[in-house]
Amino acid sequence: MSVSREDVERIARLAELRVEEDAIGPLAEQLSRILEYVARLSELPASETARPFVAGPDAIRLRPDEVRPWPLAIPPAKLAPAFREGFFTVPRLGQFEDAGSLAEEA
């Protein structure tokens, strides 16, 4: 299994990760090495199976359906520049360039 430069660029795009030009070559080599190693799994006959394993409880336990606010150490009003009546206020679309309007609207 060999990973090409194009493969690295493709998966970096999928992963929303910028990779510098000079890092692509070394990354292709390292990813190839890792994928060659993990490809050992294909040595196992496909006929060897077991009942699927899922970590954790057999069934997800649901909480009672009741509103129970869990306190935050930092109140929402302090998490954002503008907070009013339980809502974060943000600039209208198209007004991003006018940062000054945020404070006025709030």
Added chain:
Amino acid sequence: MTAPGDIKALARATADRLSKVRRLNALLTPMTELRQSLARQAAAAHPSGVLYGMPVAVKDNICTLDFTTTCGSRILEGYRAAFEATVVGRLKAAGALIAGKTNCDEFAMGSSTEHSCYGRTLHPFDRTRVPGGSSGGSAALVAAGAVPVALGSDTGGSVRQPASLCGVVGIKPTYGRVSRYGLVAFGSSLDQVGVLGRSVHDAARVLSVISGRDLRDATCEDRDPLRLPTVPEDLKGFVIGVPKEYFPPELDPGVRRACERAVRIMRDLGAAVREVSLPHTSYAVPAYYIIAPAEASANLARYDGVRFGPRFEHAPDVRALYRATRGDGFGAEVRRRVLIGTYVLSAGYYDAYYRRAQQVRALIAQDFRNVFDRGVDLLFTPTTPAPAFKAGEKLADPVQMYLNDIFTVTANLAGLPAMSVPIGRVNGLPVGGQLIGQAFVEDDMIEAAYALERAVPALEEAER
């Protein structure tokens, strides 16, 4: 037992001890901030708590209100969580003092604590070596005597491996025994909060406090906290399995000798020791290094420069912002794992890698069930293939680094409890033995560890 009047002095003494080991680069919290926090916590701690006055350092991927939570990553530089992890809340409610945040491999991805944006942590007994990882800061602080106990997290061995390399006790509980609420997610089907302690009793006591049901984590089982076992007189009635696959020819001879001595001790204490087989063991590391990066690539998608931490560049649009922030914010090992995870989940590769790895995971879990169904109570193995290695030795080849986890990843894949307990030294470097228990039967494992802890030093001395 700490008296209420002593706790302020104890908090100061803890800060002094931590200050003395600063050169290890094991603690990320600045000393002034730590001193102030410890004084505040000491004043607020409730004297009736079972851990009243016990200083506990916390790995930096567990959310705390008192300190920043950076996961050793630039992408979370300065991040202060708006809530605290259940495990931290329980420690504080029990009167423990949170003694700062410990260095770790970035997002707990690594086996040497060399992959932290804050620099590597040094091994407390040989500064040219690594303390193991990813909870290397926690292990180094406990081994250096700065704190009796520290929390870590264990996704593929990140509590047990550094515990082994530093000569302390490290417990990874059964998946679902301890709440993961507030533990920064890496591999959600594998992650567990674990405890590193200077003694089995200290580690088990803290595990007991942090364990038990938590409505905030749906993967946490609806069970009471772990009840502490008593220290056993002997190991009569225990059947201990020794899996042959964990003793390959390339195992370090010193580690092999230490394990053979530990097995002799358990047999002398009355345990029945049997050789057993876990035939799919050699496929565990490849399966783990597909599943864990796949889960990591999904979990780390949230770090985009919008919701957490700093943004690294004035980007022309939002996608460029994501890419620039993630490209600059993640270190080399995290980038590799995010890319591998994205690759194995992508169209055309999912079946060959991810689905196959899940099938192998099921086979590994079945191996353990088969052994335990045949009357074996516990398994005993080496924790690591060799003692602590030199810093930089395995950085160039990621696969060599991954192979350090060869004996520890199986317990994570199967969701089982496992712990490392010191069983001797090789050329002055500590070596750990691993006990793997049945799901939710941590008490058997802890009992056997108590017995080893008591017997190993005496025998080691006698053989010198």
